[in-house]
Amino acid sequence: MADDEKKKLYRRISGANPHVVLQRMRVHGFWPAGQPLPPDPPDEAAERRKIEDELEALRSKSGLKGGPAAVEKALEEERKRRWEESKKKRAEKKKLREARIAERRAAWAKARRGLLVFAGEGVSGGLSDLTSNLDALAARKLPVLHTPVELAAAMGIPIGRLRWLTFHRGAATLVHYHRYAIPKKTGGVRAISAPKPDLAKAQQWVQANILAGLDTGPDAHGFVKGRSIVTNAAPHVGKRVVVNLDLKDFFPTLTFPRVKGLFRAFGYSESVATCLALLCTEPPRVPVELAGKAYSVAVGARVVPQGACTSPAVTNLACRRLDRRLAGLGAKLGFAYTRYADDLTLSTQTGHIGSLLRTIRKILADEGFTENAKKTHIMRRGRRQEVTGVTVNDKMGVSRAEVRELRAILHNAAKHGLASQNREEHPNFGAYLRGRVAFVTMVDPSKAEPLRALLARALASSSNL
Numbered sequence: 510m511a512d513d514e515k516k517k518l519y520r521r522i523s524g525a526n527p528h529v530v531l532q533r534m535r536v537h538g539f540w541p542a543g544q545p546l547p548p549d550p551p552d553e554a555a556e557r558r559k560i561e562d563e564l565e566a567l568r569s570k571s572g573l574k575g576g577p578a579a580v581e582k583a584l585e586e587e588r589k590r591r592w593e594e595s596k597k598k599r600a601e602k603k604k605l606r607e608a609r610i611a612e613r614r615a616a617w618a619k620a621r622r623g624l625l626v627f628a629g630e631g632v633s634g635g636l637s638d639l640t641s642n643l644d645a646l647a648a649r650k651l652p653v654l655h656t657p658v659e660l661a662a663a664m665g666i667p668i669g670r671l672r673w674l675t676f677h678r679g680a681a682t683l684v685h686y687h688r689y690a691i692p693k694k695t696g697g698v699r700a701i702s703a704p705k706p707d708l709a710k711a712q713q714w715v716q717a718n719i720l721a722g723l724d725t726g727p728d729a730h731g732f733v734k735g736r737s738i739v740t741n742a743a744p745h746v747g748k749r750v751v752v753n754l755d756l757k758d759f760f761p762t763l764t765f766p767r768v769k770g771l772f773r774a775f776g777y778s779e780s781v782a783t784c785l786a787l788l789c790t791e792p793p794r795v796p797v798e799l800a801g802k803a804y805s806v807a808v809g810a811r812v813v814p815q816g817a818c819t820s821p822a823v824t825n826l827a828c829r830r831l832d833r834r835l836a837g838l839g840a841k842l843g844f845a846y847t848r849y850a851d852d853l854t855l856s857t858q859t860g861h862i863g864s865l866l867r868t869i870r871k872i873l874a875d876e877g878f879t880e881n882a883k884k885t886h887i888m889r890r891g892r893r894q895e896v897t898g899v900t901v902n903d904k905m906g907v908s909r910a911e912v913r914e915l916r917a918i919l920h921n922a923a924k925h926g927l928a929s930q931n932r933e934e935h936p937n938f939g940a941y942l943r944g945r946v947a948f949v950t951m952v953d954p955s956k957a958e959p960l961r962a963l964l965a966r967a968l969a970s971s972s973n974l
Contacts, residue, residue, distance in 0.1 A: 625657040628783060629677025632765060632811070635779030645776025652718055654781050664714045674708055675787035680806045686791055686814065702791055702814035711788055712819045719785070720822035723775070728832040731850035732821030739952060741854070742899035744845040748856035751894040751901065754869065755884035759851035760820065762878055763827050765790045765811035771826055787811070789819045824850065831876045838868055849897045856901075862887065899952050906953040915945050915960065922967035939968055 527546070534540040549557065627633050639656045646653050654660050661671040674685065685708040690698035704712055725733055730741035745751050756762070768789055772782035791814045792807035813820045832848055835855070839846040842865055844855045855865065866885075873880055888894040893908065900906045919942065922930045931938040946964050950957035 625672060625675070625780060625784065628672075628675055628787060630679065632677045632783065632787060636783060638779035641778040641781060642776035649775055650722055651775060651777075655778050657780055657784050660781055660784055663718070664711055666711070670707070671711075671784065674711055675784050677787060677792075677811065678807075680797070680804045682802065682804055684791075684794065684805045686816070688794070699815065700793070702816040704814075704817055708788070709818070712817050715785060715788055716819050716822060719772075719775070720819060720826070723822070723826060725822070725825040726829050726832050728836050728846055729825045729828065729848055731848070731852075732825065737951070738849060738897040738899055739905060741847045741849040742896040742901050742905055744847055745854055745856035745894070745896050746901045746905055747903055748845070748894070748901070749858045749890050750862060751854065751856040751888045751896065752862060752866070753884070753886045753888070753896065754853040754855075755881040756851040756853070756873070757879040757881035759824065759878075760815050761793075761809075761812045763813040763824060767827060767877070768813060768823055771823065789813065789817065789823055791817075821850070828876075831872065831878065834872050834876070835869065838865070838872065847896075852897055854896050904953075907949045907956075912949060912956065915949065916963065918942070919946075919960065919963035919967050923963060923970045926970060927967060942967065 531540060531546060535542050548554070625636050628636065641653065641655050643653065652663055654663060657671055658668050661668045664671070678684075685705050686702040687705065688700065688702050690700055693699050730736040730738070765786055769779075769782050769786035772785045773779060777785065790811040792811045793809045794805045795808050797804045797806045813823050828848065832846075835848075835853065836846045838844070839855055842857070843859060844857045844865065846853070846855050848854070853869075855869075870880055890902070893900060894902050895908075898907075900908055918930045922942070927938050927942075935941045942964060946960045949960060
């Protein structure tokens, strides 16, 4: 018989009336019929009387008299007392547990005010990483920032404001950019995203304190202090062959993960890198109206916007490895290389460019860029060779046609007034002419004095009308 079955049988026997047990034993043949139970052994009987005497003494001492009913009543009262005591202890434990939960919640709420735990769907991964690479930051002389709180403090704004500026929303009634389009010279329009004041201020801090101090490399000439379209064109003067390539969808190619990766590479924790990348990117959006309410809905991934002050530096930094690879290729094959934003230029004294272009396209693909084949130009000696608007055949200059046109406009403006020549209705035609003269004299200083003299006569003539 199993132990469990023995225990069950024992409980049934020990809890039953002795006469009932005797009757069942006689039925099953375990005890002879008509024979009573044997008397208890004398020593057991004496022990039982002793125990009963002690129990009676205890009852008398505790005041429990009246037999089993009194005992049962006392037991019931004891059970009630213990039950009340148990309820009291449970209530105290519950109160203590609730206090600890409230304390933890308060601590978490306080900690959360100093953290970015969620920045929007698809951009919040890694926000728990709060440790920057101190050696990497020191090597680049960048501000030491481990957390969004430290970033917000460095910017001089509350952490709540930083959350508001960086939170990614698929659809929003309020966004941080003004959007408009301007026509391109080659046709079509260019989408511009101009940041609103609060975001613009934050971006200016990022530009001044982080991006401006980073080396963009010797081959980038666009939006780099001390460099211009002139320095970009200078290495290609007098070459037998000049090749211009344009990167297709340049800004949309630089997505949030790539920009975040840049800041991580500089040494920042993933949490800070996420905030910085969110400040420097924005998805393309379209206006949508729903239930009479206007929304701005994202229609693509976050990318570097054209119009933010941080975008030129971010694009230059994102192209550093591309520049190094193309410059190295040029040095190996005898080509000079420069880049102005998305405009790549290579030039050589030899005429063998087939293998060069194949290799360039492979490098572009490796680096996540695509050639805009429609804008690829191979310019040989004997035709006008131009790099970012500067003629480079024998020396740097502006095309003769453009100089003749400008000279004619200035001459006629001196005779008939500025308004007579403002056929394209520029809002400030005088400033427009100053800009054109400044461009020509910057590229070719030998033409400076005659054009400046004509400009002065044109402006004076107009003021005298």
